[in-house]
Amino acid sequence: MDSQQVIEKLGYSDSPAFLHGERLREHHGYSFVFTQAHRQDRCNLKGVYTLAPPEESVSNRSLTPVVYVCEADNEAKAQEIHRKVWNQNIVPFLIVVTPKNVRLYSGFEYDRSKSDEEQFLQIVRTTSEILDKLSAFTSKAIDSGDIWNWRPVSVEERVDRHLLTDLKRLSEILTGPKYRLPVEHAHTLIGKYIYLKYLRDRDILSDERFKKAEINADDVFGRGANKSKLYQLEKYLDTFLNGSVFPLPSGNEMQTNHVKKVAGVFHGDDPESGQQFLFEMYDFSYVPIETLSVVYQQFLHARGEGRAKGAYYTPVHLVNFVLNELESKKPIKEGMKIFDASCGSGAFLVQCYRRLVES
Numbered sequence: 079m080d081s082q083q084v085i086e087k088l089g090y091s092d093s094p095a096f097l098h099g100e101r102l103r104e105h106h107g108y109s110f111v112f113t114q115a116h117r118q119d120r121c122n123l124k125g126v127y128t129l130a131p132p133e134e135s136v137s138n139r140s141l142t143p144v145v146y147v148c149e150a151d152n153e154a155k156a157q158e159i160h161r162k163v164w165n166q167n168i169v170p171f172l173i174v175v176t177p178k179n180v181r182l183y184s185g186f187e188y189d190r191s192k193s194d195e196e197q198f199l200q201i202v203r204t205t206s207e208i209l210d211k212l213s214a215f216t217s218k219a220i221d222s223g224d225i226w227n228w229r230p231v232s233v234e235e236r237v238d239r240h241l242l243t244d245l246k247r248l249s250e251i252l253t254g255p256k257y258r259l260p261v262e263h264a265h266t267l268i269g270k271y272i273y274l275k276y277l278r279d280r281d282i283l284s285d286e287r288f289k290k291a292e293i294n295a296d297d298v299f300g301r302g303a304n305k306s307k308l309y310q311l312e313k314y315l316d317t318f319l320n321g322s323v324f325p326l327p328s329g330n331e332m333q334t335n336h337v338k339k340v341a342g343v344f345h346g347d348d349p350e351s352g353q354q355f356l357f358e359m360y361d362f363s364y365v366p367i368e369t370l371s372v373v374y375q376q377f378l379h380a381r382g383e384g385r386a387k388g389a390y391y392t393p394v395h396l397v398n399f400v401l402n403e404l405e406s407k408k409p410i411k412e413g414m415k416i417f418d419a420s421c422g423s424g425a426f427l428v429q430c431y432r433r434l435v436e437s
Contacts, residue, residue, distance in 0.1 A: 079205060081124040081149040081175040087208040089217035090127055090147070096217070098125030105141050106405075106433040107398035111168050114364070115146065121159045122149045126169065127220055140402050142395070143169040144220055146185065150176045157194050164188035165364035167238055170231045171215065179203050182212065187235040190356045199229070237360070238369050242376055244355055245272075248343055252336060259336050262327075265377040267336060269324035270312070271344050272362075272373055274298065279362035283315070290314070303341035305334040323370075368394050371423035397429050410434055 090096040097104065102112040102123070115123040129142040146169045150156040156174040160183045163172045169185040180202040189197065202211045213219065214228035233239065245268055251257065252264040259267070277283035278299070288295050291314035297307035309326060316322045326332065346358040371392075401410070410416070416430045 079175055079177065079180060081147055083205055084173065084175050084180055084208060085125060085147060087205070088127075088212065088215060090125060093127070093217045093221075095128050095130060095221065096125050097128060102126070103436070106436050107394075107401065107429065108141060108143065108168070109436050110432055111166055111366075115148070115163070115166065121146070121162050123147070124149055124175075127217065129220070140399050144225070145169065145171045145173060145215055147173045147175070150174050152176060153178070153194065156181055157197070160197060161188055161359065162361060162364050165237050165359075165361045167236055167366055167369075171225075173212070173215070180208065180212070182215070184231075184235075186231060186233065188237075188359065189235075190359045237365055238372050241360060241365070241369065242372060244357070245373065246376070248340065248355070252339065257336055257339065260331055263332050264336075266324050266326060267332060267340050269370075269373055269377065270308075270326060271340050272370065273323045274311075275344060275360075275362045276365075276367065276370070277315075281363075287314075287318070299341055300345040300347050301338060301342050303334075303337050305332065305337050308337050366394060368397075368425050368428060371425050374423045392425050394425070394429070397425050401426070401429055401433065405433075 085091055085096070085098075097112065102116055102125075103109045105112075112123065112126060115121040124147045126143050126147070127145040129144055130140065146163055148159050148163070150159055153176060156176050159174055160172060163169065163183075163185050164187070167186070172183040172185045174181045174183065181198045182200040182202075183198050187197075200211050202208055209216070214225050219225050219228075248268060249261070249264050252259045252267070253261050274283065278295075285295070291311055293307050293311050293314075296302040297304060298311055312322070312326055343355050344357050346356070404410070410430060410433050412434060414434075416427065418424075418426045421427060
């Protein structure tokens with residue numbers, strides 16, 4: 079079976095709501111994630127079926143991705159694509175076409191501890207079964223809304239919710255009787271490692287950068303991590319990136335045992351964790367950078383500071399909706415200055431910058 083057969087059977091080929099090829103770049107709010115998934119060494123995305131009002135300008139209209147159609151050489155690759163799409167946190171349903179079968183997954187649910195058979199929602203073994211077993215995913219069913227009668231979409235297992243639950247649990251351990259780290263320092267240390275994982279997984283904090291900082295990667299990630307090397311890396315990055323994110327405290331409350339604990343959990347190399355943490359599920363080259371905003375907000379509210387500081391996270395789909403409305407009246411273009419008077423962690427500014435880059 080090949081992906082084009084599936085696309086045609088589901089009625090996607092002739093629908094303007096199906097974005098593929100160069101059309102994956104049309105919508106500025108999503109073009110980055112679509113083109114990232116399109117790469118053959120990533121998710122091998124063949125197209126995405128969307129919900130969108132029938133307006134003339136695709137780039138400025140509200141858009142809701144519903145189904146990814148991807149292609150995999152084998153079942154193991156299909157499983158890996160599922161993990162990556164879950165990390166992207168963009169689309170509720172994923173269809174992966176392999177030479178042997180077609181697999182339907184939830185794009186918002188992934189469980190590292192489950193077998194692949196427990197993960198997929200439906201499997202199709204012959205072309206003749208496509209319309210029968212995937213009837214809820216035809217273009218007509220999506221356009222009419224019948225797809226939502228097939229299976230409710232749960233948000234509780236989305237990557238950001240899953241990650242925040244793990245971070246909260248890690249914070250409770252650090253502030254508990256064994257480690258006794260003050261809550262504000264626990265949050266800073268965890269936030270710093272989230273930031274470092276983004277830089278590492280996206281190859282910004284490359285092996286070459288570690289050499290320039292005169293640090294071994296094992297001195298920061300894994301069981302060999304220590305406080306002095308982490309602070310040395312922070313100093314280097316603050317110069318290299320001209321600014322600091324989750325700056326580490328200058329006092330002595332934070333010690334190497336705290337650093338080792340967090341580094342070990344993030345590396346999936348923590349002997350105390352057992353199955354409590356499965357951080358190898360996360361791939362921060364895919365997890366939206368805006369998730370940093372969610373982490374920042376959760377930490378503020380956990381300390382009782384969120385409401386007082388007026389810190390409330392705006393989900394990316396709402397950011398895109400507001401920016402679409404803005405662009406329908408005044409398109410974002412090179413040379414414009416954009417001011418966010420209520421800027422917290424920069425969700426609106428990040429998306430504005432992305433649109434400027436991609437326009």
